[in-house]
Amino acid sequence: MRVGFIGLGNVGAKLSGSLLRNGFDVMVRDTDKDVAAALMEQGAVWADSGRALAEVCDVIITCLPSPVVSAKVLEEENGVLEGISEGKIWLEMSTTEAEDVQRLGALVEAKGGIAMDSPVSGGCHRASTGNIAIFTGGKREAFEKVLPLLSTMGREIVHTGKLGSASVLKVITNYLAGVQLLSTGEAFMVAKKAGIDLAVAYEAIRVSSGNSFVHETEGQLILNGSYNINFTMDHEVKDVTLFDDLAKSYDVPVELSPVCVSAMEDGLKRYGPRVWSSQVVKRLEDDCGMDLRAPGFPEYLTDHEPEEKGAEVVVTFRASYE
Known part of the structure; x- marks a missing residue:
């Protein structure tokens, strides 16, 4: 073949x-x-x-x-x-x-x-x-x-x-990842404002009901500050918009999706189309005047399996x- x-x-x-x-x-x-x-x-x-x-x-x-x-x-x-x-x-x-x-x-x-x-x-x-x-x-x-x-x-x-069914599911999973990325950044910022060690926060979330694939992967890159997920902001905006358009085409009254699209579009406007998509969390860092760094987290992800x-x-x- x-x-x-x-x-x-x-x-x-x-x-x-x-x-x-x-x-x-x-x-x-x-x-x-x-x-x-x-x-x-x-x-x-x-x-x-x-x-x-x-x-x-x-x-x-x-x-x-x-x-x-x-x-x-x-x-x-x-x-x-x-x-x-x-x-x-x-x-x-x-x-x-x-x-x-x-x-x-x-x-x-x-x-x-x-x-x-x-x-x-x-x-x-x-x-x-x-x-x-x-x-x-x-x-x-x-x-x-x-x-x-x-x-x-x-x-x-x-x-x-x-x-076509695989494409629908891919759009759905990308939307979920986008929402989880935004919520991960918010969770880290609230933890830091509350005086909690971000390394501790990371592990507590990882072992809890609040865990997600995005937390375990992109969460580490946020804490490192590299944001290097090998996926750019323009593609992130495209993906969450695809989901939003799909939901509208089926007359689903989604509430989180428009918020997610707006946040990603703001990230693109602030930092440009070719920055890593995880950098959308930098909006919170800039707005709060506080970074989300923690020592020891990797600059990029490696699959150890x-x-x-x-x-x-x-x-x-x-x-x-x-």
């Missing part, structure tokens, strides 16, 4: 690296060929166009920054769609909207291909070790075909249902696969 990988950013380079490290035949493409250099040294082959990549690969993976970019990569002249033929699988690993992936999926299927959405969740540090979580939407038989790839790139793989082959998560009470 030959795999084509388009989009070698913070996440894409790590996912494609996992495939190479585990013996897969990988072809790569990005707008910047220089970012592919390390992967090519490991055996990856460069593709001069999306069409050229799709023509020779069995599975075409896209891992791109926005729905607009994904659409361009597929639909442009010499793009992926021009190289799609019978039986080829397009695996969309970008964070996108269900409607976008379904529209593009219909174009793929019209050419005899198979479309799946397969975003990841869990942070760049886990993507680098093949231990990240992966959601995948699409037909069950197609899911079973790509499971060897998915279980190489990720640890826990969830077949979410029909095409050994790389293991992933597996599908069994959903005990699943009603159906569609």
